[in-house]
Amino acid sequence: MTKKRTRAAVLLTAGTLAVGLAACTTPADDAADALGAVDQGDGTAAARYSTPLADVCPSTVSVQWNWWPQADHGWTYQLIGDAGVVDAEKYTYRGPLGSTGIDLEIRAGGPATGGQLPLAQMYSDDSITFGITTTEDSIGGSEEFPTVSVFTYAVKTPLVFFWGNEDWDFQNLTEVKQSGETVLAWEGAPYLDVLTSLDLLNPEQIDASYRGDPARFVLEEGSVLQQGLLTSEVYKYEHDIPAWGKPVEFVSIGDEYDAYTSQVSIRADQLEPLRPCLEKLVPLFQQAAVDYAHDPAPTNAVLLDVVDQLTGSGWELTPGIVEWASTIAVEEGIVANGTDGVFGSFDIDRVQEYIEIVAPLLSQRGQKVAPGLTADDFVTNEFLDPEITL
Incomplete structure (x- = not known):
């Protein structure tokens, strides 16, 4: 499963990554070694x-x-x-x-x-x-x-379903399906049809009324799985949305969706x-x-x-x-x-x-x-x- 990490852990990993990448070369590096x-x-x-x-x-x-x-x-x-x-x-x-x-x-x-x-x-x-x-x-x-x-x-894809209910610990989309919990998503998103056709979600658990507003997520105290991007909402809900202001957990859609x-x-x-x-x-x-x-x-x-x-x-x-x-x-x-x-x-x-x-x-x-x-x-x-x- 792709799980939520603290920002400190991510940045520590990024430092390790930078060290590893610095040791790698590509064809352009041979002509640009002097750049460091x-x-x-x-x-x-x-x-x-x-x-x-x-x-x-x-x-x-x-x-x-x-x-x-x-x-x-x-x-x-x-x-x-x-x-x-x-x-x-x-x-x-x-x-x-x-x-x-x-x-x-x-x-x-x-x-x-x-x-x-x-x-x-x-x-x-x-x-x-x-x-x-x-x-x-x-x-x-x-x-x-x-x-x-x-x-x-x-x-x-960076698409994820994220949540704030501390009692949930979904490891993959199959567990999300088995839980029967509501999945809040954009109406008409093609990936939803793909996930239901692959039997990774039940059509009945999808609520396609999401319009990008955090109000429902906050009102239900994070007890809804909401569509978002790992590169956007997972950070923003913790740092840029004061009404929530704490970490969320997530499961990656991209691990099981091949677009x-x-x-x-x-x-x-x-x-x-x-x-x-x-x-x-x-x-x-x-x-x-x-x-x-x-x-x-x-x-x-x-x-x-x-x-x-x-x-x-x-x-x-x-x-x-x-x-x-x-x-x-x-x-x-x-x-x-x-x-x-x-x-x-x-x-x-x-x-x-x-x-x-x-x-x-x-x-x-x-x-x-x-x-x-x-x-x-x-x-x-x-x-x-x-x-x-x-």
Whole structure:
């Protein structure tokens, strides 16, 4: 089981992790040994990410995220460091992508784009190079908005069910099901259909009235299992929600739910035109993500500054939450090497098995799943550098 840890224990583990990572090397390390630990200050992105891209990539590569800037997005900000500029009206952060000769534009999503899915946005805005998608998005949009995912930052979802009842000690989703306790979740979330179809939850115990408000959790003194993110709510309920203000326990959904939630995708019709770019750019994505995991603090400072400049967004980050999120994601295996040992890779068999489970469910919801869809249609590891590992 994935259990709640105290923040002190997490940070102690993070220190141990940093020592271990410092002893590891990747292909980019050989050219950057003189830098020592990754320090995302002035000039470091330029020194760290230097593969020439101007002849093979668009002059500006854009990445459309699916939410406001947060630690999950840190690897993209790592590529710019503090050399970028915020456009508070467009909710973007733009700057030189290292010293590659091109620019990177990072676009906020979710409420910033009226809730549009990045895969749909890519088909309405040709200036978007990459969109962040989930496996459900890719399957459900495969006929209308076909995409190909070339890199994944996380190998499992940070989704959890958390609670505050000290008498509960759930070890896995099967125990949650057997308890019959109420599970408070977002209405229409596809993962709920998957969990019930796998007999990991009873439909009768799901209350789909959750809207992100902590009121019910507090009112019932934590005696409800509530949907949340390990990288967000598990920290916030202890530190940022005074009405609760104490630790919660959790069980990981990602341990038993095989969707990828941070797929870096392109339009399927752009695979061949972008191939020369992808061959050189995707390894930089891998390297930046590994570097961010190694030393997230400098880029977390950039994230905090960017969010501070997005006045009017209503979105907030704190030093505590970005530190927690970037640390716990690695500790709990949300951010990790793929099953082949390569950072950023997809397990093709896992994706194929997931298609067989979720495609019928999404079709029942009216989503347009391409007939005969296979994993090879929308995920690929061909552009990854197999030597880049965490």
